[in-house]
Amino acid sequence: MRQPKSPKPGRRQILSLGAGAVSLASCTKAPEAAIPATAGNAANMRPYGERSSFEKPVRAIRSLSASSGTGSSRVPLADLYGMVTPSSLTYERHHAGVPTIDPAAHKLLVHGLVDRPLVFTMDDIRRFPSVSRICFLECGGNNLSDQRGESSPNVQQSHGLLSGVQWTGVPLSIVLREVGLQPKAKWMVAEGVDNCRMARSIPIEKALDDALLVYGQNGEALRPEQGYPLRLVLPGWEGNTNVKWLGRLNLVDQPAMSSKETAYYTELRSDGKAEMFSFVMEARSVITRPSGGRKIATGPGFHQIDGLAWSGRGKIKLVEVSVDGGKTWGKAELQEPVLDKALTAFRFPWKWDGQETVIQSRCVDETGYLQPTREELVAARGLFSGYHYNAIKPWKVMANGDVTHVPIVL
């Protein structure tokens, strides 16, 4: 091997990166370091690996019950990358805990308005043709605190009921063809075998469109918290309709009016009436780095703004970022591949001048829908709709580098 050379004394480097000059002052403390030492401490190989003990990001758990695993957990979005969320950090919302299910004993009953009611074992399900698909999954209540005016202090709290997943499973349309849908079957009641037998009514059009019965998540089996061994996935629709631990599909002529589509997951309007069956998650975007609760430790200069955009109506077409409190907007770069109803990472090069400012993103999906401001959304729906709050989320950058939420004035 060649002999290493000592680095020359460092100096402030200027790097041109399209959006402006980039200062990398911190990498100039170099000369004393020279060749990095051998790390040593060789470990043995493991059949099933784990992350480094130096890595600490975890889901933020909110328990609604002391013992049952009922509640939610939010993804540490500010620490993650790309369009797929690690399975160990995928968000959760459980209404009666996480059941332990032996896949060899699990069965799916498909019945009601069908010619041939059938019970499928997991082996039966696996014999059908299968596909894989990357798409987002989001709780209908994501960013609920902001809707109420309690501006979430960080992106894990505000948007953490969101994940990107590579699902694998059987197109539901194939299974429905197998049982023989009757013409009167207009809705499908999907029910889990968890303790509350969580059930949602799904219009038959969605069931026949892109619905999947999934047993694979990110390349391996579904995780227990995601419905192991079988889950209904409805790309682009609110998470709650993606019924976990799926045990039954009942084909019916009208919705079941289950508790989770009446008492929950409906939007209270200003006139006191409620919107029901609001399934589609409209387009959203949010800046994940830098974001609330973090600090820009390296001071003024170049910083890449990272974020995510997604739409339940298709592909993301455009993301814009403002770094001046909304006065001007610039086009962000979208990370390829941009997929239908999937998380799309975006990036925006920012040369921060060290002054206090507000940064935020907004997106447009392929239908032309523009993510609304809070003012627009509140004007349209009032303050208490409770679900499907997809307004622009601003972050304040302080002169000392601290990033905070922007208080909401009601």
Added chain:
Amino acid sequence: MRQPKSPKPGRRQILSLGAGAVSLASCTKAPEAAIPATAGNAANMRPYGERSSFEKPVRAIRSLSASSGTGSSRVPLADLYGMVTPSSLTYERHHAGVPTIDPAAHKLLVHGLVDRPLVFTMDDIRRFPSVSRICFLECGGNNLSDQRGESSPNVQQSHGLLSGVQWTGVPLSIVLREVGLQPKAKWMVAEGVDNCRMARSIPIEKALDDALLVYGQNGEALRPEQGYPLRLVLPGWEGNTNVKWLGRLNLVDQPAMSSKETAYYTELRSDGKAEMFSFVMEARSVITRPSGGRKIATGPGFHQIDGLAWSGRGKIKLVEVSVDGGKTWGKAELQEPVLDKALTAFRFPWKWDGQETVIQSRCVDETGYLQPTREELVAARGLFSGYHYNAIKPWKVMANGDVTHVPIVL
């Protein structure tokens, strides 16, 4: 909720799926089962989840040293789905174990034929613009046993030194611009800080093309076994050049002729000379289900053939499957998105008549390159080239459903 109905007595269902009639006899044992029971056993939520205790697929470890973690581990491809391999099951090939590295102490030295030799901390690296990219990673020695004529009995053994990964990191070209490449810099020696200081020489053209310095894997930090905290990724090039635990990039005017590019990772030709610097992984495909060591338990009828195809030269354009020992070939369906230098899952509907047969796949990449037969490859390279063996892999299906390898006649 509606009252559940008892399913009618089952009968053999016939489902038309393009390629032929599909028999789903096994799902007709239904009527006694009716409504699946509530699962119970609700578990609490976990900050960082784990897979179900019912799930058993693991990497197959081959140790070359009793204590140091030196050797390889192979991916259980027959049990996995889609284009991204779970991080806990990503393949490994270590030449001196897995070092434990504190990212706060890790440094990358970039020096040699550059204007400004610099040392970068991980914080420095993270300040550069970053991108995410899904691509395959494959050991140059994947399927080596078949090359030697020792036909691997299953797909984990034959093709398990292969993974699909969503990487996140900094385009190396940006870092090289920062240090200022000198015109004489034609090669880059990338060196790890593992115990053997694994080093490979990379042509500068690749370093400036699509090389990445990655710190993210599948949405979170790199796993220790994949080079935590920093790895060089060269999309489409043999795994060994994707140097893990990266500590140094030395810009030079000629290759270092390190042990891993002379004694290893060169191909012995029939004339006794060796091919060096054979970086690109040519197009391959393999059937993962059904594959050797497994059994088609459900007998004749419809079975989806699943597999993977990939090419270090670009996108996969075509995959063909033969279910009659190579006499005829049919076009497989490719799972979208088909990405550059990424794993592409394919599927092929097969109506098995219950007779003994041989199944196999072959692929064509966007350069028009056709995956060769074993005969073609041996004629071109002889029996002992040792690396880059990308021939078609056949599996024998026995009349009793057992799937085995096809012995190779030398």
